Amino acid sequence: MPWLIWFLWKNRNNLLFEGKQSNLMEMIGKTFEESELWSLAQTHEQRLEEAQRKEALEVQKKWSPPPRGWVKCNIGVGWSKRNQVGGGVWVIRDHKGKVLLHSRRAFYLIKNLHEAKLKALVWAIESIADHHLDRVIFAIDDGDLTQMILRPKAWPNFKGEIGLIMERLVRIEWWRLVKECRDNNKGAFLIAQSVAKGGCLSSYVATGGPRWLHEFFESEEKLFSG
Template sequence: MDEAEFWLMAQKNDEMKEKEEHEAVVVVKKSWSVPPRGWMKGNIGVDWNKAQAKSGAAWVVRDERGKVRFHSRRAFFNIRSLEEAKFQALIWSLESFHFHHLNRIIIAIDDSTLSNVVLRPRAWPNFKYQHAEIMKRLEKIEWWRILREDRSTNRGSFIIAQSVLKGGYKQSYVAMGAPFWLRELFENEERLSSVGVET
């Protein structure tokens, strides 16, 4: 082999290496994150069925270690849109958080509109009613933050909300800890979230 052939072979080798590296890009999966010390985090999940005009809602409250303290589920009827389902779920969740004396809570919902309506009401003038109703409930909670959290990091509450429609559960309830049928999911998220938590 002469020098030119070695050079061509080296170029092909570099191209193949570059292609392999490009294809091996790791997709980082988002995971649930714990609230700061002294805070709770309330994840809100919503599922809606257009044909039945019905929605299921759930909230899950976890502490700074990721441990589930409470969870709740509820059915809503005559719900005409996903936006209305999310609004009703948020109102119900805020009332529940107040009732359970959760006065330092991060509210996480898979909806950017509602969190923006709260944080930037002037930019959302068509949502004055929703803003007023949400703020009426938030004023009863001493310390709060609201944020949009992707469904992939909000899985537990979404699955509980789905159980209303898929399982036909119309009975509302509040319970301590995680639901037994999702205990493994929540324990795994708790373990994963504790890796980056300061003690």
């Protein structure tokens, strides 16, 4: 309808000012042609926008490296409600994505996921301090714990948990604590699941990454080692 009105308007102006008038069937044909071209353009633009959104989401779901001179400690947490077992994992990587160290540990009699995440975070900070690492970005999939530390006044009922975490963080001179979604923290999460739900309960610290996730970590490393 908009194109038909437009062509009628143009035809009127041509008749008034130039004394010319288009053939009715020709005008209708042009109307449908313009309408189809516009619809195709809109469909193409929508597909392009959708592709760009998907590309942006894929980029966001990739692990992001720390600045040069820093290391990133990704903390993964798993929890089995049935067994009341929590799995904690930390993975240390440099700015090129290279896995330097990783560790896992089981926690017992854990009543909920929040408790598992709190214990894993405290344990991870203690471990990193024991390894005398500095300039560390701690990344965990938990907005509550990160906000407790960044905005303690907004969490007056959690002074005990805040104090527990801060007592460990003071041992590290330069640190940051950030929330990172599970898709960006997939390697650590998979190891944590192997503890909580896979029955891999033995604790250890090892250089590099686990063999069964070698290809996964290597593929992420290649993105930043160029």
